[in-house]
Amino acid sequence: MSGQVQGQGQSVLLPSLAVAASAVFWGTTWIPLREIDGPGVPAEWSGLLIYLVPALLVLPMILIRRHRVIAGGLPLLVAAVAVGACNGLFAVSMVFGEIGIVILLFYLNPIWATVLERVVIGTPIAGFRWAGIGLGLLGLVALQGLAGRWPFPSNAAEWMGLGAGVCWAVGLVATNVARDSSMVEKTFLQFVFAALTAGLLIFLLGWTDQHPTVAGLSASLPWILAAAALWVVPAMGLSLWGASHMSPARASMLLMLEVLVGVGSAAWLAGEELGLNKIVGGALILSASLVEAWGSARADAKRVG
Secondary structure (H helix, E strand, O other): OHHHHHHHHHHHHHHHHHHHHHHHHHHOOHHHHHHHOEOOEOHHHHHHHHHHHHHHHHHHHHHHOHHHHHHHHHHHHHHHHHHHHHHHHHHHHHHHOOHHHHHHHHOOHHHHHHHHHHHHHOOOOOHHHHHHHHHHHHHHHHHHHOOOOOOOOOOHHHHHHHHHHHHHHHHHHHHHHOOOOOHHHHHHHHHHHHHHHHHHHHHHOOOOOOOOOHHHHHHHHHHHHHHHHHHHHHHHHHHHHHHOOOOHHHHHHHOOHHHHHHHHHHHHHOOOOOOHHHHHHHHHHHHHHHHHHHHHHHHHHHHHO
16 A cells, blocks of 8 residues: 555656746746847747747657647647647736736636536546635635726736636646647647747737847847747646646646746846735635645545555
8 A cells, every 4th residue: 555655656756846847937937038028029029939939940840740640639739729829828928917917817727627627527526626716716806806906807918817827727638638649749739839829919919010120039039049948848848748647737736836936036026016916816826726735635545545
């Protein structure tokens, strides 16, 4: 019995560390995104630029491995579109929105992951998960209401943050279902759909009047390359690999570390105010993840026993 428990603990340790590390990367992605913005590079193009580089690099590999991509079927396609859309939406929202609020709205995703697990996989919604959903929704009300706003996103960037969380929850469930597809196909395709999403937003939101100049791109190139090589690629690879080896709800809980990293770094480096709404709303949203972690641990222990 103890050997079985130890083995299961070891099997989930590395994926858990990978997802936690990816949360640190995601929590500071706003730094290169905002550094790319400058003379000759409109801010609205930042999200597209950081994903365009890896997308172009992996396209030949996708073509070479096209038979594996086709074999992945609908689960792989849904995972790719959903996670890609998540990252594209999140990148754009980081440029224009208030970082702390956008991140907290994104990290309501355990609610959507729990509901999707029930609908797609058939996982029963236990009492502790209902409590987590309630705490998460109360956190949303506090986050917006204590700032004098209606208890839902108040601008386009915040809606993108919330939408990114929904897409991530869909991607987690689809990634969990698409176990037969390798991480190579899953990761490569995310880059392409993230770039497509960020590019589509430029047209949908009417940001086509200004285009990056050659001089602007040359000046911003170090940050564009750094964003791809030091933030996007490690974060996406670690999060997708780790998430594929655990339940969607558990992965969402571990990724909540980004809340602390993102809100803290934005307050420290970007001078964002750490108001009562973020403190109370963030505490409630984090409490929702803690309830999920506690309940999942008890459920796992009962299954092992």
